[in-house]
């Protein structure tokens with residue numbers, strides 16, 4: 612049986628940002644908490660890019676990193692949950708692809724500068740200042756022409772959407788994400804709706820999506 616499609620407990624909700632041991636517990640079951648398939652926005656936004664080196668920050672159980680590797684990307688996935696990374700490694704083995712998995716806290720992880728053609732950050736929710744620092748370091752990790760994709764639960768999701776964190780202090784709107792990406796060209800910064808199956812019907816979560824490119 613699949614776990615709830617979004618964070619947390621009842622109705623897929625998560626009330627606070629979790630530390631690494633919280634995520635280890637969350638990932639502790641034998642089933643995947645998320646899915647084995649990539650996030651729909653990642654597949655849509657990365658699908659048309661020329662492959663190269665990719666960095667997946669907060670890679671969790673590896674669904675997005677593994678999909679990128681299947682498309683031919685040379686992928687590094689970073690997360691602070693060892694249990695999540697163990698599941699990611701197993702998924703990569705099942706799909707017969709190679710990914711470099713790194714255990715690190717993104718609050719102080721420094722990716723190599725100008726090294727990646729694609730950087731993805733999906734559903735990483737940490738308190739505002741720390742999140743902006745992660746976004747700045749992700750920006751610095753982009754090679755010229757490299758693309759950054761940030762997708763997360765939008766603040767309006769709390770009232771108008773479904774599931775996800777319920778603490779507005781850890782949610783950023785598209786324009787707030789874009790503001791933290793100094794030096795990049797913003798190609799998309801918008802709210803997007805994501806269908807989530809719930810009790811036999813689709814309900815909609817509201818995500819913030821930003822896609823930006825480092826000019827040459």
Ligand SMILES: C[S@@+](CC[C@H](N)C(=O)[O-])C[C@H]1O[C@@H](n2cnc3c(N)ncnc32)[C@H](O)[C@@H]1O
Nearest residue numbers: 634645669670671690691692716717718733734
């Ligand atoms: C909602 S999951 C998303 C996982 C993955 N991006 C996906 O879309 O399937 C959030 C992930 O962020 C990771 N995470 C949260 N805070 C982190 C931090 N400070 N450093 C590294 N990873 C963190 C968690 O361990 C978890 O795997």
